Amino acid sequence: MDLQGWKGSLYRFVEFVTMLAVLQLMWVGLTILGLVVFGISPATAGLFVVMRARLQGQDDLRSLAKNYWATYKAEFVNSNKIGVILLVIGYFLILNLRIVLTLNGTSGLFMLTLLVMITILYSVMLMNIFQVFAHYNMPFTRYFSASLLLSISFPFQAIGSVMGLYVLYRLFMIVPGLLPFFGVSITVLFLTWMSSQIFKLKDASEGTLKEKMS
Structure with a gap:
């Protein structure tokens, strides 16, 4: 449909909003399909892939949904490896925090400071x-170090991402009705947009772009 003027702008806006809502519903459905624990990681990884494709110009919703499902299946095991490790690390951080909070004196303050730094990382x-x-596309274990190096190498981008996430958090608290339909999709779109320029610069120099879209 080739619409011009305000009608074209309105149509593109409605199409964009519809895409966000559909991808959000797919994220929920695919998370449940994996029994939540084993579904959330591949559903999230797939959403990042299709949002990256959307920012690169792919705007056909049917193709995005098809590629989402394909990525979910193809990366189910690998993404779950990441998810399980993140879950274990998070569990031990919470467990250690409860222990550290019972300590007093200088040793307790030192351990709490150390734990806070680890939690930030x-x-x-x-x-x-x-x-x-x-x-x-890299060895599985390198994803963890690469994700840390990304923020260390580009601190302003990391700070901007945190600030943007806070703004989105406040928005969803003010308008909670947006959360079920756009909470995850808008968040992933924002994070993908923040990192897109950095990845372009790195890809140009390293040539290691991972193409998951067909």
Whole structure:
């Protein structure tokens, strides 16, 4: 449909909003399909892949949905390896935090400071790892270090991502009705957009782009 003027702009906006809602519903469905625990990682990884494709100009919803499903199946095992490791690390961080909070004195303060620093690094890794996974083809263990190096190498991008996530959090608290339909899809779109320029620069110099879209 070739519409011009405000009608064309309105049509593209409605189409874009529909895409976000459909991908969000697919994320929910695919997460449930994997019994939540084993579904959330491949569903999230697949969403990053299709959002990257959308930013690169692929705007056909049917193709995006088809590629989402294909990525979910193809990366189910690999993405779950990442998810399980992240889950284990998060569990031990929470467990250690409960223990450290019972300590007093200088040793307790030192351990708490150390744990907070580790938690910050974990949060940074959690924010970036599926972006790296969707974009680069590398050995499995390198995704963890690469996600940390991404933020260390580009601190302003990391700070901007955190600030943007906070703004989105406040938005969803003010308008909670948006969360079920756009919460995850908008968040992933924002993170993908923030990292896209950095990846382009790195890809141009390294030539290691991971193409998962057919």
